[in-house]
Amino acid sequence: MNLFEISITILALILTSSFFSISEIALAGARRIKLKLLSESGDTRADKILHLQENSADFFATSQIGLNAVAILGGSVGESALRPYFQAFLGKFYQGAWLENLAFFTSFIFVTLLFILFADLIPKRIAMISPEKMALAVINPVLVLIKICQPLAWIINGLANLIFRIFKVNTTREENITFDDVSAIVDAGAEAGVVLQQEQHFIENVFELEERTVPSSMTLRDDVVFFTLGEPAESIRQKIAEYPYSKFLVCNGTIDHVIGYVDTKDILVKIMSNQAQIQLNETTIRNVLIIPDTLKLSELLDRFRSSKEKFAVVMNEYALVVGVITLSDIMMTVMGDWVTPIDDEQQIIQRDEKSWLIDGVTPIENVMHALDIDEFPDWDNYETIAGFMMYKLRKIPRPADFVEYEGYKFEVVDIDHHKIDQLLVTQLPVQMKEIIE
Structure with a gap:
C-alpha cells in the first residue's frame, strides 16, 4: 500500500474506534430523568436507550469487541505499513545498527498517539459534554451492531456471568433516588x-x-392562650383583642383538660350581632384534633388532610398538653420568612457578622440553617437550642454557662425559672476553632 492508502485505512479505523468510544460513554452516561422527558415528548429513540441501559450486557460486550478489534488491527496495520516510511526518514540522519528498531518504536508511538487522541480521548470528552444528544444519535447504529455481534457477545457474556457468580458479584443496577441525590441536583x-x-x-x-x-x-x-368554661364575656373579648389568633383552646380549668376549641369568627359574629352574653357551649365549641408529640410533620399533614382540620393539640406520653400546632405553622417551616409576619419577634437576631442572639425555644433545625452547621450531636434527643445546651452541660444551665461546638460559643445570657430564655452565640477565631477540633 502507498502512503495515501495507508492514511485512508488508519483514518477509517480511527473513526470506527471513535464511534465505539462515543457510544460507550454516551449510552452509559445519559441521564434517565432527561431520557424519560424525551420519551414523554414522543422521541422513540429515548425508549430504546432506556431499554438498553436496563439490559446493557450485550451492548458492553459488542463495544469491547469493536474497540479491541479495531485497536489490534490499527496497531498491526499502522505500525507495519508506516515503518518503512519512518525508516527512510530516520535514515537521512542515522545509519547505525539500531535504525530498524528506531523505526519500529517511532511508528508504534505515532500510531498509538493517533488512536489515544482521536479514537479515545477526544470522542469520550465530546460524549461527556452532551451524553443524551450523542446517545440519541448513535442508538440505532448501535442496535444494528449488537445484532451482528450477538453470537460472540453471548459467549463473552456467559463467561463474564460465570466469573460474577464465582465471586458472588451483584450485577443489578440500583436506580433508587434518595434525598441526597435530589439535594445535590438542587x-x-x-x-x-x-x-x-x-x-x-x-x-x-x-x-x-x-x-x-x-x-x-x-x-x-407556656405560650398557648386558652379559654375556660364559664369564662366571663369581657375576658373573652379582651383575649381576642390582645391575641389575634383564629382559634382558641377551651379547657376545663387547666390546659391539660382540653374540651375542644372555638373559632374566633364564631365569637365575632355574636359580638357583631350585639349579643350581650358570649357563652362557650356545644354550639361554639368544636372537637379538637389531639396528636402525640412523636409525629413527624409529614405525618401531621396527612392527619390534617384526612380530618379536614387545621388545628391540633400536642400531647406527650403522660397525656399532658405540650403545645398546639396549626397548618400555618407547618407552612412557616417550609416557607420561612415569606410567610412569617414582619412584626413577629424574631427567634434568631444577628447582632453583627460573628454574633447572634437566639431564643432558647428556637428549633434546632433553624439554628443549623442560620449558622450553617451540618449537624448537632445526637440531636434526636432534643428539639430546641435550649435542649442542646442541657444535653451538653448535663445540668440545669445558669447564666454564663457555655458550650463550644463547630467553631461557635453558645453562652446562656438569660434564665427564666430554670428555663433558658436567650443565648448569645459568637463565632470563635480560626485559631481557637482549630484547637477545639
Whole structure:
C-alpha cells in the first residue's frame, strides 16, 4: 500500500474506534430523568436507550469487541505499513545498527498517539459534554451492531456471568433516588442559576418535613392562650383583642383538660350581632384534633388532610398538653420568612457578622440553617437550642454557662425559672476553632 492508502485505512479505523468510544460513554452516561422527558415528548429513540441501559450486557460486550478489534488491527496495520516510511526518514540522519528498531518504536508511538487522541480521548470528552444528544444519535447504529455481534457477545457474556457468580458479584443496577441525590441536583441547579436560592430553601425544607417532629414547629404550652368554661364575656373579648389568633383552646380549668376549641369568627359574629352574653357551649365549641408529640410533620399533614382540620393539640406520653400546632405553622417551616409576619419577634437576631442572639425555644433545625452547621450531636434527643445546651452541660444551665461546638460559643445570657430564655452565640477565631477540633 502507498502512503495515501495507508492514511485512508488508519483514518477509517480511527473513526470506527471513535464511534465505539462515543457510544460507550454516551449510552452509559445519559441521564434517565432527561431520557424519560424525551420519551414523554414522543422521541422513540429515548425508549430504546432506556431499554438498553436496563439490559446493557450485550451492548458492553459488542463495544469491547469493536474497540479491541479495531485497536489490534490499527496497531498491526499502522505500525507495519508506516515503518518503512519512518525508516527512510530516520535514515537521512542515522545509519547505525539500531535504525530498524528506531523505526519500529517511532511508528508504534505515532500510531498509538493517533488512536489515544482521536479514537479515545477526544470522542469520550465530546460524549461527556452532551451524553443524551450523542446517545440519541448513535442508538440505532448501535442496535444494528449488537445484532451482528450477538453470537460472540453471548459467549463473552456467559463467561463474564460465570466469573460474577464465582465471586458472588451483584450485577443489578440500583436506580433508587434518595434525598441526597435530589439535594445535590438542587444545589447544582442553584449554583448554575437555574434554581433561585429561595426556591432551593423551600425544596430542602419540604424534605425536612420527613425528619422534623411536631414539637419543632408547635407553639409551646407556656405560650398557648386558652379559654375556660364559664369564662366571663369581657375576658373573652379582651383575649381576642390582645391575641389575634383564629382559634382558641377551651379547657376545663387547666390546659391539660382540653374540651375542644372555638373559632374566633364564631365569637365575632355574636359580638357583631350585639349579643350581650358570649357563652362557650356545644354550639361554639368544636372537637379538637389531639396528636402525640412523636409525629413527624409529614405525618401531621396527612392527619390534617384526612380530618379536614387545621388545628391540633400536642400531647406527650403522660397525656399532658405540650403545645398546639396549626397548618400555618407547618407552612412557616417550609416557607420561612415569606410567610412569617414582619412584626413577629424574631427567634434568631444577628447582632453583627460573628454574633447572634437566639431564643432558647428556637428549633434546632433553624439554628443549623442560620449558622450553617451540618449537624448537632445526637440531636434526636432534643428539639430546641435550649435542649442542646442541657444535653451538653448535663445540668440545669445558669447564666454564663457555655458550650463550644463547630467553631461557635453558645453562652446562656438569660434564665427564666430554670428555663433558658436567650443565648448569645459568637463565632470563635480560626485559631481557637482549630484547637477545639
